[in-house]
Amino acid sequence: MTPRDPKRLRMVASSALQRRVLDQTAHEEPSPELRDRMARTLGVSAAAVASSAALAKTAAAAAKVSAKVAVGASASTTPVLPWVTVGVLGLALAGAIVGTQVWKTGPSPQPAPAGRAFPPESAAESSLASPVPSLAAQPSASAPVVPRPESSAMPAGHRLRTAPPPADVREQTSLVDAARDAVASGAADKALALLRQYQDKYPGGVFRPEAAALKIEALARLGRSAEVHALADRFVAEYGDGPLTYRVRRVVGSTSP
């Protein structure tokens, strides 16, 4: 919202019913079954999406008991938490990555200008003042071609290639997953310990942005709002806009510095 934009009608409408109706509609969500169906078809880990939703709710609940860390109401109802999971690794191993299916009859959106294909999660590109300090370059993985296993979750018609991840990616994923689970279960201290372990062992880890976002989440749960704001500012400065930044902003919400 820009300064020139009017306030949203669901905040300022004169009719209480209108405000309620707009608010309910703005927070409508697909059912878990529909969400999982979409995820499966796309080869996305439904567990990751589901746990993201759960994490969002957990974060919102935690915010209610913390006077210092107030998560915005919208975060409590919108599962917008992009996380890495073991499912990512499993799907990568299964070859469920970027199939192509020619869109013959559908629309042709205006492509974005050619440029960087990845957010700076390839960590090699970034040595800025980061939420997770002293991170160095990460060599990119080679991508040998192997047949697609039958168990792949990708839809028929997609041509698949698989590329074994770097040897340490499995452990990286496990660590980040464990940290995410710790945050989700309220064990923020444990999460921070796991994230420290991740940072020490994999200073240029491929999941560095996710680890940084998780750290912000864990700190928010502990009510360490000053650190949350400082790290969130650095996160935004380093990574700019993107799904993770979107998430960090939602988690931080209206936290008072």
Added chain:
Amino acid sequence: MFESAMIAMPEVPVAHPVADHARLERMFAAHHATLWRILRRRGFSRDAAADATQEAFTIAVERLHEIQPDDERSFLIRTALQVARTLGRRNLRWQLEDDMDQRGLEVGRATDQRRADIQLCDLALAKVDPDLAEVFVLFELEELSSPEIASLLEIPIGTVASRLRRAREEFRNVFARLERTMHREEQP
């Protein structure tokens, strides 16, 4: 043989599969509900909205390497809107009869209040001009900024403002009519 076939498909970029998939997963987690809601507001059923959301993500997968990290949401929304157009939004929009007020009454009395509220909103939106409703949904419900909407719809920002103003006016009028009808019915 399989490898040969794959080598013959250089148009498929596989630079970093783990990162690619992690990115897709993040995009899905972050934006699938937004796309689904936008399609619902276009009159799609829950199932149809899920199918169309899948289509939008399928296109995004094909073009993942063309999408700038800071343009993911816009790309996905733009694609979903185009999918909706391709599928024929006007055919999918609510076919309102002249007794729309009566339908408003019915949904207003539903036992599931939340679902009834959403139906009431869709009922009102269906009476708003589709081009205006599009801006209304993006601004009022999905909370995009005017510049974002202008960029996404490729229209001047002044047009966004005027469409939003007219959309609000239409929405308020339709909604007020529905409210009045419900109040009348509640009288003994």
